[in-house]
Amino acid sequence: MEITGLTHEGFGVGRVNDRVVFVPQAIPGDQVLLRLVHVKERLSYGDLLRVVEPSQDRRKPSCPHAELCGGCQLQHMEYGAQLSWKRQQVVDALARLGKLSVEVLPTIGMQEPYHYRNKAQLPLGRQGGELVMGFFQKGSHRIVDLSTCEIQHPLITTLALAVKKAVQELGIEPYDEQRHRGVLRHAVIRASFSKDALMLTLVTRTPELPQQAELIARLSKEVPNLVSVAHNINPEVTNVILGKETRIVWGAEYLEDSIGHVSYAISPGSFFQVNPAQTRVLYDLVRQNLRLTGREMVLDLYCGAGTIGLYLAAQAGKIVGVETVEAAVQDARRNADLNGIANADFYLGRAEEVLPRLIKDYKKVDAAVVDPPRKGCDVAVLNALAEADVPALVYVSCNPATLARDLSHLAGLGYGVGSVQPVDMFPWTSHVESVTMISRVK
Numbered sequence: 151m152e153i154t155g156l157t158h159e160g161f162g163v164g165r166v167n168d169r170v171v172f173v174p175q176a177i178p179g180d181q182v183l184l185r186l187v188h189v190k191e192r193l194s195y196g197d198l199l200r201v202v203e204p205s206q207d208r209r210k211p212s213c214p215h216a217e218l219c220g221g222c223q224l225q226h227m228e229y230g231a232q233l234s235w236k237r238q239q240v241v242d243a244l245a246r247l248g249k250l251s252v253e254v255l256p257t258i259g260m261q262e263p264y265h266y267r268n269k270a271q272l273p274l275g276r277q278g279g280e281l282v283m284g285f286f287q288k289g290s291h292r293i294v295d296l297s298t299c300e301i302q303h304p305l306i307t308t309l310a311l312a313v314k315k316a317v318q319e320l321g322i323e324p325y326d327e328q329r330h331r332g333v334l335r336h337a338v339i340r341a342s343f344s345k346d347a348l349m350l351t352l353v354t355r356t357p358e359l360p361q362q363a364e365l366i367a368r369l370s371k372e373v374p375n376l377v378s379v380a381h382n383i384n385p386e387v388t389n390v391i392l393g394k395e396t397r398i399v400w401g402a403e404y405l406e407d408s409i410g411h412v413s414y415a416i417s418p419g420s421f422f423q424v425n426p427a428q429t430r431v432l433y434d435l436v437r438q439n440l441r442l443t444g445r446e447m448v449l450d451l452y453c454g455a456g457t458i459g460l461y462l463a464a465q466a467g468k469i470v471g472v473e474t475v476e477a478a479v480q481d482a483r484r485n486a487d488l489n490g491i492a493n494a495d496f497y498l499g500r501a502e503e504v505l506p507r508l509i510k511d512y513k514k515v516d517a518a519v520v521d522p523p524r525k526g527c528d529v530a531v532l533n534a535l536a537e538a539d540v541p542a543l544v545y546v547s548c549n550p551a552t553l554a555r556d557l558s559h560l561a562g563l564g565y566g567v568g569s570v571q572p573v574d575m576f577p578w579t580s581h582v583e584s585v586t587m588i589s590r591v592k
């Protein structure tokens with residue numbers, strides 16, 4: 151079969167007798183031999199048996215885990231081709247789902263697209279009696295035992311291997327997902343690029359982590375960059391990694407990192423962009439697009455730990471952020487204090503519920519940044535922004551499909567779209583991020 155397309159999950163797409171077939175590990179231009187599996191009426195999946203004729207964009211993955219590990223989807227594709235494909239994803243979504251013809255600029259990639267991530271969530275378990283720790287295999291809960299990782303900050307891998315060794319030597323039982331027994335479920339590791347520091351969160355099923363003191367003593371000795379250890383308890387049968395209860399058990403309360411001129415204190419539970427280098431590129435684009443003069447009232451909707459708003463605060467009159475996760479709102483307020491920023495307020499709640507009240511209170515909103523999760527903006531948010539006649543919007547999107555839907559809705563409300571700028575936040579994966587400038591035209 152010839153591969154002619156690529157799905158947003160990074161599966162190659164082709165046709166066999168008018169049947170659409172998705173094939174993991176295949177890219178456009180490949181001629182492949184495959185075995186059909188999961189055959190459905192319209193759509194089937196195939197297992198790649200052999201690449202008969204490789205695409206000119208195919209490369210040999212440089213990571214030994216590439217074939218099994220679910221962390222990266224495009225290790226077998228040249229980086230330049232990934233950037234073009236990400237742009238094309240946006241073009242296609244805008245045309246097909248949004249019926250919009252908008253200029254989409256070439257994707258801004260990384261000079262060195264390696265070791266860019268600042269966060270890893272590593273499950274632990276036992277396979278064939280052996281302790282394993284790493285990433286889930288593609289489409290399964292089998293753990294790929296980690297020895298190296300090309301996209302994580304190198305210190306994350308150093309700490310991960312040290313955790314595994316100490317857990318093994320101290321006889322701490324890993325979680326058994328099948329039977330919901332055992333103790334240690336995940337090690338969540340965060341790295342600060344600016345401080346070369348690490349925060350470790352150990353997630354247990356049980357209220358106690360046996361050998362906790364000894365474990366921490368060993369890790370802090372072996373990995374001097376470790377500055378903070380948290381214990382999170384998650385007794386539920388669930389795929390959600392963190393439970394409700396988190397305590398710092400050693401070291402600093404927060405991990406400190408910076409994006410450009412702003413410092414951020416990050417707690418174990420809060421959202422922080424995972425690629426700090428490209429986050430700076432992304433936030434600079436937001437700032438350039440808004441061309442603030444120092445007087446504007448700017449909304450930062452879906453603000454996480456307030457990162458975008460605080461980045462803009464020096465150029466704005468007032469920043470008002472809205473976010474649903476309480477810990478993130480607390481982080482945002484602390485981050486404002488940490489940076490001596492007095493013109494930023496953060497509200498807890500859903501953007502669609504809080505926004506009408508904010509518009510009433512502030513009367514005039516000069517600009518809004520929206521950075522929603524994959525499902526995009528609630529239609530009530532878009533309607534409220536239009537009703538308040540907000541002249542300039544910047545849409546940061548991690549999903550071209552919902553971006554297209556929302557831009558199309560905004561077009562109906564009298565907004566015009568400038569260009570869309572894709573930014574590669576996640577090299578070697580199929581994730582597509584973009585920044586769009588939108589302004590009031592009618």
Ligand SMILES: C[S@@+](CC[C@H](N)C(=O)[O-])C[C@H]1O[C@@H](n2cnc3c(N)ncnc32)[C@H](O)[C@@H]1O
Binds near residue numbers: 421458472475499548
């Ligand atoms: C893609 S993140 C953006 C975070 C932040 N702007 C940044 O750059 O780090 C989306 C955020 O929206 C929050 N969120 C999800 N639904 C929301 C809603 N209905 N109203 C407000 N915030 C929401 C999530 O908790 C998450 O922090």
